[in-house]
Structures are given as structure tokens and as C-alpha cells.
Amino acid sequence: MARSLGLTAYRAIARRGEAQTTLPDQPRPKGELVWIHAPEPGSLVAVVNLANRLCHMRYGLRVLITVPDIENSPHRPSDTVIVQPQPSEHPDSVAAFLDHWSPDTCLWLWGMLRPNLVLACTGKGCPMILLDVDSKGFDGHRDRWLSDLTRTLLAQFDPVLARSNAGKRRLVQLGCTSSDIEITSPLVAGAQALTCADSDVTELAEALGGRPVWFAVETHANEIATVLAAHRQAMRLSHRLLLILMPADAKDTGAAVALADDGKFLVRNWDEGGYPDDNTQVLVASDPADRALFFRVAPVSFMGSSLVPDTGGFDPFEAAALGSAVLYGPKVRDFMPSYKRLAAAGAARIVNDATALGTAVSHLIVPDQAAAMAHAGWDVISQGAEVTDRTVELVQHALDQTLMQTS
Numbered sequence: 406m407a408r409s410l411g412l413t414a415y416r417a418i419a420r421r422g423e424a425q426t427t428l429p430d431q432p433r434p435k436g437e438l439v440w441i442h443a444p445e446p447g448s449l450v451a452v453v454n455l456a457n458r459l460c461h462m463r464y465g466l467r468v469l470i471t472v473p474d475i476e477n478s479p480h481r482p483s484d485t486v487i488v489q490p491q492p493s494e495h496p497d498s499v500a501a502f503l504d505h506w507s508p509d510t511c512l513w514l515w516g517m518l519r520p521n522l523v524l525a526c527t528g529k530g531c532p533m534i535l536l537d538v539d540s541k542g543f544d545g546h547r548d549r550w551l552s553d554l555t556r557t558l559l560a561q562f563d564p565v566l567a568r569s570n571a572g573k574r575r576l577v578q579l580g581c582t583s584s585d586i587e588i589t590s591p592l593v594a595g596a597q598a599l600t601c602a603d604s605d606v607t608e609l610a611e612a613l614g615g616r617p618v619w620f621a622v623e624t625h626a627n628e629i630a631t632v633l634a635a636h637r638q639a640m641r642l643s644h645r646l647l648l649i650l651m652p653a654d655a656k657d658t659g660a661a662v663a664l665a666d667d668g669k670f671l672v673r674n675w676d677e678g679g680y681p682d683d684n685t686q687v688l689v690a691s692d693p694a695d696r697a698l699f700f701r702v703a704p705v706s707f708m709g710s711s712l713v714p715d716t717g718g719f720d721p722f723e724a725a726a727l728g729s730a731v732l733y734g735p736k737v738r739d740f741m742p743s744y745k746r747l748a749a750a751g752a753a754r755i756v757n758d759a760t761a762l763g764t765a766v767s768h769l770i771v772p773d774q775a776a777a778m779a780h781a782g783w784d785v786i787s788q789g790a791e792v793t794d795r796t797v798e799l800v801q802h803a804l805d806q807t808l809m810q811t812s
Contacts, residue, residue: 412520412524412554412557420495420496429489429505429506431487433505433506433507434467434487436465436466436467437463437465437466437467437509437804438466438467438468438469438506438507438508438509439456439459439466439467439468439469439508439509439510439511439512439800439804440468440469440470440471440506440508440510440511440512440531441455441456441468441469441470441471441511441512441513441514442470442471442491442511442512442513442514442522443470443471443472443514443515444472444473444491444514444515444516444517444542445514445515445516445517445537445539445542446473446474447742448514448515448592449470449472449488450594450720450739450740450742450743451592451593451594451595451789452470452514452592453470453486453488454594454595454597454722454793455592455793455796456468456470456485456486457485457486457597458597458793458797459796459797459800460485460486461597462797462801463800463801463804466485466804467485467486467487468485468486468487469487469489469506469508470486470487470488470489471488471489471490471491471492472488472489472490472491473490473491474490475488475489475490491519491522492522494519494520494521494522495521496521496525499521499522499525500525502522503525503526503529503531507529508526508531509531509803509804509807510531510532510533510534510800510803510804510807511526511531511532511533511534512534512536512796512800513533513534513535513536513562514535514536514537514592515537515538515539515541515542516538516539516541516542516543517542517545518543518555518558518559520554520557520558523558523561524558524561526561527561532563532803532806532807533561533562533563534562534563534564534565534566534796534799534800534803535559535562535564535565535566536565536566536589536592536792536796537566537567537568537589537591537592537792538565538566538567538568538572538573538575538576539567539568539569539571539572539591540569540571540572540574540575542572543555543575543576543579544575548579552579552580555579555580556579556580559576559579559580559581564585564587564799565581565585565586565587566586566587566588566589566792566795566796567586567587567588567589568588568589568590568591568592568792569588569591570588572588573586573588587795589791589792589795590788590789590790590791590792591789591792592789592792592793592796593746593788593789594722594740594742594743594746594789595722595726595786595787595788595789595790595793597726598697598726598727599696599697599700599723599726599727600697601695601697601698601701605698606698606701606702608680609680609698609702610702612680612681612682613647613681613702614683616645616646616647616683617643617645617646617647617704617770618646618647618648618649618702618703618704618705619636619639619646619647619648619649619703619704619705619706619707619766619769619770620648620649620651620699620700620702620703620705620706620707620724620729621648621649621650621651621706621707621709622651622696622699622700622706622707622708622709622719622723622724623651623653623708623709623710623719624650624651624652624653624661624707624709624710625652625653625709625710625712625713625716626652626653626654626657626660627712627713628709628710628712628713629650629652629657629660629661629664630664631712631758631759631762632648632650632707632709632759632762633648633650633664633665633668633670633687634759634763635707635759635760635762635763635766636648636670636686636687636763636766637668637670637763638759638760638763638764638767639763639764639766639767639770640686642767643767643770645683646686646766646770647681647685647686647687647688648686648687648688649675649688649690649699649703650665650687650688650689650690651689651690651691651693651695651696651699651709652689652691653709653710653716653719655691655692658674658676658689658690658691661689662674662689665686665687665689670686670687671684671685671686671687672685672686672687672688672689673685673687673688673689674689674690675688675689675690675691675695676689676690676691676692696723697727700723700724700727700728700729701727701728701729703729704728704729704730704769704770704772704775704776704779705729705730705732705765705766705769705770705775706724706729706730706731706732707732707733707756707762707766708721708724708731708732708733708734708737710736711733711734711735711736711737712734712735712736712757712758713734713736714736715736716736717736717737717738717739717740718733718736718737718738718739718740718741718744719737719740720740720743721733721737721740721743721744721747721753722743722747722786724782725747725752725753725779725782725783725785725786726782726783726786728779728782728783729775729779729782730752730753730754730769730774730775730778730779730782731744731747731752731753731754731778731782732753732754732755732756732762732765732766732769733753733754733755733756734755734756734757735755735757746785746788747781747782747785750781750782750784750785751777751778751781752778752779752781752782752784752785753778753782754769754778
């Protein structure tokens, strides 16, 4: 009866806390909903990438992600991926959470299992998958002193995927059967490559006529002058060089055009239509939907919102996934692990000011230099594909089984 005593003691303690039963500030989306719980610090970027891949692979799917600390979340709102704070373990909070969201499948990452939430979820018949298990996710006091309770919780998951042999050994110590545990690569941030029409790429490339191009994306208003100064410096060595400049805020497009014009650049506003001609030196664009097109024609991209404080940076994998070498400033708090991986592989280079940026652009517009960085970037992007593909397969199967049971 040790198991029931451990669970009873845990639930008694959980009930002493204050219930947080305030419902989320948005309704549950219609259709299928996958819930991903991501308790590991610093994992949200990778989890959002996984969520986007799931939504891409299954029409109409929406994903709810819960995290312990939503205040420092780098995720931007989207139509398909919702990020919410995790509920407390008070039974009333757990019930309100599950009644509201009613997930069709749950992916629990890393560890730090929460008994009331796990057992209530399985009690509602929701399939639960445990993946990316690490030994650190199971080294808490409860796992050590109430291992019987942890064993009960682990039995609620099928299948169980560990990111390492160490993670598998820890699960076996806690009562899992070794043959029931899969070992996969760790879940790391990657990218779902942005798409655009091949005809658009061909037409723009023909209009450029082989000119060297670099792309400054998500450029903060306070970075525009720096980017233009870097472009002027780089043009001294490559007078045909074209800068494609996209402000972080579309409202700054007019100011960017005016600033380039004041700097005596020959500037064109992409939003007004027409391709740049041989004399165009700066092309200013505002629509984020065009990022895929510009990453594909620019062998070098500067990730904006990285030279000014309190911005958090911009996801560099968007550029790397489309074959563009990455330049970035030091203010990339929200995506620091991604930049570190790219930099370690030789796929990204940090710059601190206009001079450093201009020098880097001049160096990297040489085709073989940018190509080497782009190749290294693709290698980084490809890491973690195994666990992502396996997770997509498991989720598709779980959702299909649910549909069969309800039809």
C-alpha cells in the first residue's frame, strides 16, 4: 500500500495550496488539440519548433504548450500554437484546466512529473507520451523518497522516449522496463523552412542579375542607421552590393526609406511594387511573409533586434534553414542556445557595431565563404530530426486512434 500512501500524502499537501481556477484568456480552439507540457528551463524554442512541425503535418491541428515561467517566454502569438502557464497541482485547478482545454493527446517532456495533473489527464482517457527524458528531470526529492509514486506516474505513459543512456538508466531505476524505453536524439531547436513560390525566387534572381545581396531582417528602429552604415562600408569593396532591409515593425518602413534616402542611397520600397533595378542600393520591405523569398536570394543575413538591449533577438534558424549565413549582435537572450549552436559549427558570426557588420558582409559575400557557413548551418538544423520525426509519427497514431474510437 506504499503507493497509495505516497499519493494520498502528496494530494493532501497539494490541497493545502490555493486553487488557481481562473480560466485562460482565450477559448479552446476547435478541432484536434495536442497539449505539450515543457517544464525544462530554456526548452521553449525547441518545443515551439516541434509544435509548428506537428501543425504543419496535420491539417487543422492546434497545439497548447504549458510552461512553468511564461513571463520570460520568447514565443510570439500565433494562430496554431498557444503558450499558457501551467496550472497549480491543486485538484480544482487541474480539473478546471483539463475541462477547459480537453486535449486529445499529451506530450510530456523531460520529467518533473506532476501527479495530480498526470493522473487526471489519463483519467479522462487522454493518451500520454513521455519524451526527451533526461536524468535531471527525475532527480527531485519526490523521485528519490517516493519512488513508488513516480513508478505509478511513469506507468501512465506509452511510449517513453529518453534522450540519452543516462536518462534510460534513471527510468529503469524508477521501475520502467528497459525494453519499453526508446532512446532518441535530444529534442533541440530546428526550423520548419519558410516557404515561397519557386517562380518568385526565379523572377527576383533574374531581376538581380547576379548582384551580391545581403538581408537585414527584423531590424529594430534603433538599428537601421547602423545597418545602413555597414552597407555603405561594404559597398566600397563591392559597389553593386544590394541591401534588403526589413524593419521589425512595419510602421518603421517609411522611416527606413527616408533614412536611406537621406543617406544618399538609391532606395526602392518593395511594398510599392516592382523589382530593384541595377541602380537600386537599398530595397526596403515590410511584409514578414516575404522573409522566405529574401533568405533564399541572400547568401548572408543579419538577424536584427540583436544590437539593442531588451529585444531578445530573432530566431536564426529561419535563415539557416534556407541556406543563408547568419550574422548577429550580442543581444539575443531569447535564442541564445540556437546562436551558440550555429556559432560553434561555424554557421554564424557575431558582430558588435557597424564596422564589424560591414567587414563581415564584405567577407561573406564571397560565394565560397557564405556557402561553407550555409552548409554548416544546415548540419545544425538537421540535428534532432530523428526525435521530431518519431514524435510526429506517435502523435499522428494517437490522434488517429482517438478518431477511430469516437467515430
